[in-house]
Structure formats: structure tokens, C-alpha cells
Amino acid sequence: MESDDSEGDQEKPIEDVYVASSYLSSSESVDSLEAYIEPEPEPCSKMKLYMQGLYSPGSGEICAKYIAMSASSVLRHPYYDYPAVVDPGIVIALKYPEPLKIYNDDGQDLYLDLCKQMNIIPIRIFHRGLLTEEIDLRFYGVNPAGVRAMSMALARNQTVRRLDLTSNFxxxxxxTYHIGQMLGHQNAxxxxxLSGCNIGCKFLRRVVNRLSTRVMDLLDLSGNKIKDEGFPSLTEQIFRGAVIKRLNLRRNDLTSDSLALLAEVLEFHNHTTHLDISWNKFYKTQGAIQLIRILRQSEVLVELNLSFTSLCVGVEIGALLRIKTLEVLDLSNNRLTTRAAKIIAKNLVLAKSLRILDLSFNPFIPQxxxxxxxxxxxxxxxxLEELRMDFIEVNKEFAQELKEIRELEFRKNTLITHGHVLRNYTLQSYDMKVIYLKQLVTLTSRKKKQQPDGFDILVYILDESKKRQTLEIPELQRIMKKAGAPIEDDxxxxxxxxxxxxxTEAKLRPLNLDMLAxxxxxxYPDKQPTPTPLETPPEPVKKKKKGGKKKKQ
Structure with missing residues (x-):
């Protein structure tokens, strides 16, 4: 054991440890033996596949080392038996729905995918504009088929606030259906x-079908030929709760019936600040009167355009001037008369917020x-900053008063326009009797050189006036034709x-010769009738003398 201690610094092989462990006494615990047992090795990848049933070792026969055997189009190596083909997704495709692709709220990716599906060319300006606040496609010639992709891209967009499709048919x-569906979603x-998009009364209902839940700052439907037939579809949405602050309905062939319908709706849902109904046909005044009475109660109306509507009202104009919030009032190119002018002059002081008043092209007189x-x-x-009275004729007194008003301190920046200034002169009136008489003389005077006898129509009329009272038209025609100066029917x-x-029984009356004379x-005071020759007295008959001288035988 001492030798073991002396050689402790040197590493002993592992085999010696296992050998030494075989001589341990039985008194040692089993736990000390288990500490020397190695853990089982982890199975290889092929074993794992074999345990899953995805690998077969084959027959074990080994052929040549590098020989490829072909079975159909699949190549097999003699050393390996590849597992079966895993399901490429057929089961998932048949049993489970296709996973939905999640798009961003800006709609750019959705727009490109929809254009690809529909096989149309995407609009680059629109694609870029989905990240801005305004998309301007005026006069762009948008294909109606591509509106579906545009509307679906805008359905959830929270950036675009203004979409201009002016003059795209x-x-x-x-x-129109997809535009209406887009308005039904919660977007920005x-x-x-939609000015000049030629929507018409037929498709307007589809555009505004889901407008009742929205608050629009501007809805421009001008130039779409809505007419009275399509207008109720818009008023119905306003009645249901649609808020349209600026509404443009110009050039839509609307009549007074549509005005009456609009008045009924605005009576309970009046949130409009800018209303443009110009270039329509309001010949009947009843509808206009109803609308003006309702607008009189408005507390938000800022601008009203009633130009080119054939409007002809009087006292009701004063109600418009009493709107407290009204700043711009356009009444140009209408049929306002003197009565309306007096009402405007009297109630103009009540227009506390009015800045611009346009009265141009109305049949006002200078007074x-x-x-x-x-x-x-x-x-x-x-x-009041602007008072426009273009093409309204004024007199000299107006010009003098205008000069004085412009010198006032509070009128230095006020713009006042007017038409032609009339001068103080009277036009000379012409008597048609004199004109026709002179024309007779002119026609006959041209042929004097061809008339050796010197025919004079005036002398002829004076001569005839002494004999009779009238001159028949056919006779006058014969006389003028004979004189070489035929006259026309007019x-x-x-x-x-x-x-x-x-x-007389004839269509034309004969000429009054006394009036002509x-x-x-x-x-022509020098003209005199032809003098009549004096009658020579008969010669006196000589009386024979009684008796007489006797003849000389």
C-alpha cells in the first residue's frame, strides 16, 4: 500500500481501478460499487428511427461498395435503406383549414396580394399613399375593377384621412359596392x-349604404347626376345618424322637391357646416323657402352656396342673413329682384359673422x-370683407357714394365690385313711321335716272290723298314694281x-292716305301735290246785230 502512496502523483490506468474493485471485501456497501458503473450510451440516429418504425436494416447483404441501383426515379444506395416518404401535408390540407395570413393595418401587403390574385397592375401612388394622410387620384383613370382591392386595403387603415377620386368613372x-363596404369599417x-364619377341615381345607394355610422368631414358628390330619384338614399342615411359636416351636391339635376326632403332631414339632424347645392334647378320657390326656414335655426352653418339655381325669393333672404354663424353666402346668378335687394339692405346689419356676400349676375336695377x-x-x-355685385349696372350716384365709403376707416380693406356705370343721357327714340316713309323715298330715288318722267312716290301719295282715303297694299306693290323698286314682304x-x-277682309289693312300725307x-314740307290746270272759261258767243248795214248793190 505504501508503494501506492509513493506513486500517487502518477495517473493510474482505468483498468487497474476496475481490477482493484474486484478485490473489495464483502463488507463494503453495494452503493460504493454502483458508483463505478458507467451509464448506458445514447442510441444512434438510425436506432432511433428503427425504434419509431421508420428504418429497416435490410437483409444485411453487402454488394459492391459504391454501386447505385435505380428503382424508377428513386436512387438507392446498397449500404442504406432510406425511410419511407413523410406526408408532405396532404392530411393537413384535407382535414384542417388553410392558416390565415395576418396583414398589417396599413394595407400595403394586402393590396399587393389582392392585385396579384385579381391579375391587375397595382397603382404605385395608391400603394405609397397608404402610409400618408392623403391619396390623390384625380383624373387618374382608375379601373373600376381595381376599386375592390383599394377598398379592402383601406378598410382597416388608420393613416389615410382623405381620398380624392375626382373624375374617375x-x-x-x-x-360602388366595395366603396360602400369600405365606409362601413372603422378606418381613419x-x-x-367622388366629384364627377358619374355614379348616378342607380349606384348611389350602394355608395352610401353604410354611411349612417360614420362622421364625415367632407363628402363631395358633385357632378354625379343623382337627380330626385337617387337623393332619398342619401337623406335616409342622414336621418339614421350620419354626420356630414361639409356636403357638396352641385350639378346633380336636383329640383325643389329634393330641397323639401333635405329640409325635413336637417330639421332634426343639422350638423352641416358647409352646404353647396349650386348649379341645380330650383324653379319652384316652395322647396327653397322650406330649406331656408330650417337653415335659419342652424347654429353651425358657416358657408352656403345657392348660385346658379334660378332662385327667386324675397323676404326669406332676410332669414339667411340672421344665421349667427354664417360667414360666406353666395346668391349669384339667380333671379333676385328689387324686393330681395331691399330686404338685403335692411337686414345686412343683422349678419354678425358674414364676411363674403356675392350678389353678382342678378337682375337688380341701379337703385x-x-x-x-x-x-x-x-x-x-x-x-364684411367682400361685397360682389359683378355685372350689375350702377349709376353715377353709386360711383360717388362708393368713393366716399372707401374713404371710411372701417371700409379701407373691404372689396366692393360692380358692373357698368350708366351715364345721364337719354336714348333717342325712333318713329317707325318716319323710317318707313324715308325708305320709300330711298327705294324710288335709286331709279330716277331710269325714269325720264321723274316719278315721285310722295307726290303720288299726296295726289291720291285728295281723291280717296285709303291705298290698297296690292296697288302699292304694283306702283313700286312699275317704278323699278319692288318692296319685300317684311x-x-x-x-x-x-x-x-x-x-277689311284682307290680312293686311290698307294704308291711311291722310296719315301718310x-x-x-x-x-318734306317742300313737297306739294301736282297742281291741277286751271279751267279756261268758254269764249263768249258774239251776238248778231239786228239790222246792220245794207249791202251795196
Whole structure:
């Protein structure tokens, strides 16, 4: 044992340890023996596959070392027996649904995948715009078939707030349907511009079908030919709770019936701040009156455009000026008369917030424009910045008052426009009787050189006026034709109406010769009738003298 201690510094082989352990006494515990037993080795990869039933060692016969044997298209090595082919996913495909692909909320990946599925070319501007607040596709020529992919990409987008599709023809069932479905989702879109998209009354219902749950800052449906037939689909959504702050309905062939319907809806759901219903046909005033009365109660209306609507109201204009929040009022190109001008001049002081008032192209007379202008002398109307009266004729007094008003301290920055300034002169009135008479003289004077006898129509009329009272139209035509100056039908009708004689069975009255002669004496005082030759007295008969001288035988 001492030798063992002396050689302790040297490493002993493991075999000696096992040998020494065989001479241990029986008194030692079994636990000390178990400490020297090695753990079982981990099975190899082939053994693992064999235990799973995925590997077979084969017959054990070994052929040549490197010989490949072909069985169909599968190559087998003589040393190895490969496991069976694992299921590539057929069972999962048949028993379980396809796992859904999760897209980001921006919709970019979804848009590209949808375009790939639909075999259409994606719009690069739209794809990039999904990460911005505004997508501008005005006049882009968007294919209606691609609107489906665009709408689905915008359905969950929380970035885009404004979508402009101006002048892209979307008169397609599928396109309008998907736009309406997109509005039904909770996205960030608050401004939708569909101006000039030719939607029409047929497809408008599909666009606004799910609008009742949204709050829109702007909805532009101008130039879509909605007409009275399609307008109820929009008012129905407003009645159900849709909030549209800026509503543009210009150029939609709406009539007064649509105005009456809009008035009924706004009476209970009036959240509109900007309303544009210009370029429509409001010939009947009843619908316009109903709408104005409802708008009078509004506490949020800021801008109202009623231009090019053939509007013809009077007292109701004063109700518009009483809206406390109204800042812009456009009444241009309508049929407002003197009565409306007086109401505007009287109630302009009540428009506390009005900044712009446009009255251009209305049939006002110069005095109407002057009354409206004089109301601006009131210092209480200090917020008015623009008063437009383009193409409304004014007089000299208006020009003088305008010069004085512009010199006022609170009117230095006020813009006032007007039309042509009339001068103080009177137009000379023409008597058609004189014109027709002079035309007769002109026509006959051209042929004087060809008339050796010197025919004069005026002298002829004076001569005939002494003999009779009327001159038949056919006779006048024969006389003028004989004189070498035939007259046209328009001239005959005009002279017959200017110098009318008594009524006859003929269509045209004969000429009154007395009236003609009177005008000839006024215009041509030197003209005299042909003098009649004096009658020579008969020669006196000589009386024979009684008796007489006797003849010389």
C-alpha cells in the first residue's frame, strides 16, 4: 500500500481501478460499487428511427461498395435503406383549414396580394399613399375593377384621412359596392371626394349604404347626376345618424322637391357646416323657402352656396342673413329682384359673422345696388370683407357714394365690385313711321335716272290723298314694281301696321292716305301735290246785230 502512496502523483490506468474493485471485501456497501458503473450510451440516429418504425436494416447483404441501383426515379444506395416518404401535408390540407395570413393595418401587403390574385397592375401612388394622410387620384383613370382591392386595403387603415377620386368613372356595380363596404369599417377616412364619377341615381345607394355610422368631414358628390330619384338614399342615411359636416351636391339635376326632403332631414339632424347645392334647378320657390326656414335655426352653418339655381325669393333672404354663424353666402346668378335687394339692405346689419356676400349676375336695377351699398355706411357691419355685385349696372350716384365709403376707416380693406356705370343721357327714340316713309323715298330715288318722267312716290301719295282715303297694299306693290323698286314682304307688313287704315277682309289693312300725307308735310314740307290746270272759261258767243248795214248793190 505504501508503494501506492509513493506513486500517487502518477495517473493510474482505468483498468487497474476496475481490477482493484474486484478485490473489495464483502463488507463494503453495494452503493460504493454502483458508483463505478458507467451509464448506458445514447442510441444512434438510425436506432432511433428503427425504434419509431421508420428504418429497416435490410437483409444485411453487402454488394459492391459504391454501386447505385435505380428503382424508377428513386436512387438507392446498397449500404442504406432510406425511410419511407413523410406526408408532405396532404392530411393537413384535407382535414384542417388553410392558416390565415395576418396583414398589417396599413394595407400595403394586402393590396399587393389582392392585385396579384385579381391579375391587375397595382397603382404605385395608391400603394405609397397608404402610409400618408392623403391619396390623390384625380383624373387618374382608375379601373373600376381595381376599386375592390383599394377598398379592402383601406378598410382597416388608420393613416389615410382623405381620398380624392375626382373624375374617375365609377359607374360600375362592383366598384360602388366595395366603396360602400369600405365606409362601413372603422378606418381613419373622413374626407371622400367622388366629384364627377358619374355614379348616378342607380349606384348611389350602394355608395352610401353604410354611411349612417360614420362622421364625415367632407363628402363631395358633385357632378354625379343623382337627380330626385337617387337623393332619398342619401337623406335616409342622414336621418339614421350620419354626420356630414361639409356636403357638396352641385350639378346633380336636383329640383325643389329634393330641397323639401333635405329640409325635413336637417330639421332634426343639422350638423352641416358647409352646404353647396349650386348649379341645380330650383324653379319652384316652395322647396327653397322650406330649406331656408330650417337653415335659419342652424347654429353651425358657416358657408352656403345657392348660385346658379334660378332662385327667386324675397323676404326669406332676410332669414339667411340672421344665421349667427354664417360667414360666406353666395346668391349669384339667380333671379333676385328689387324686393330681395331691399330686404338685403335692411337686414345686412343683422349678419354678425358674414364676411363674403356675392350678389353678382342678378337682375337688380341701379337703385337696388345703391340701396345695398348705402347700408355699408353702418359701422355695425364691420366684418364684411367682400361685397360682389359683378355685372350689375350702377349709376353715377353709386360711383360717388362708393368713393366716399372707401374713404371710411372701417371700409379701407373691404372689396366692393360692380358692373357698368350708366351715364345721364337719354336714348333717342325712333318713329317707325318716319323710317318707313324715308325708305320709300330711298327705294324710288335709286331709279330716277331710269325714269325720264321723274316719278315721285310722295307726290303720288299726296295726289291720291285728295281723291280717296285709303291705298290698297296690292296697288302699292304694283306702283313700286312699275317704278323699278319692288318692296319685300317684311316692309309691306311694317308699313301696313304703321299707317293702318280701316279693317277689311284682307290680312293686311290698307294704308291711311291722310296719315301718310300728314307725315309727308312734316318731313318734306317742300313737297306739294301736282297742281291741277286751271279751267279756261268758254269764249263768249258774239251776238248778231239786228239790222246792220245794207249791202251795196
Amino acid at each position: 365609377l359607374d360600375h356595380l362592383d366598384a 377616412l373622413t374626407e371622400l371626394i 337696388d345696388a345703391l340701396e345695398i351699398l348705402l347700408s355699408l355706411k353702418n359701422e355695425e357691419i364691420d366684418k 316692309f309691306i307688313i311694317g308699313i301696313s301696321k304703321s299707317f293702318p287704315g280701316p279693317k 300728314d307725315y309727308i308735310h312734316r318731313i
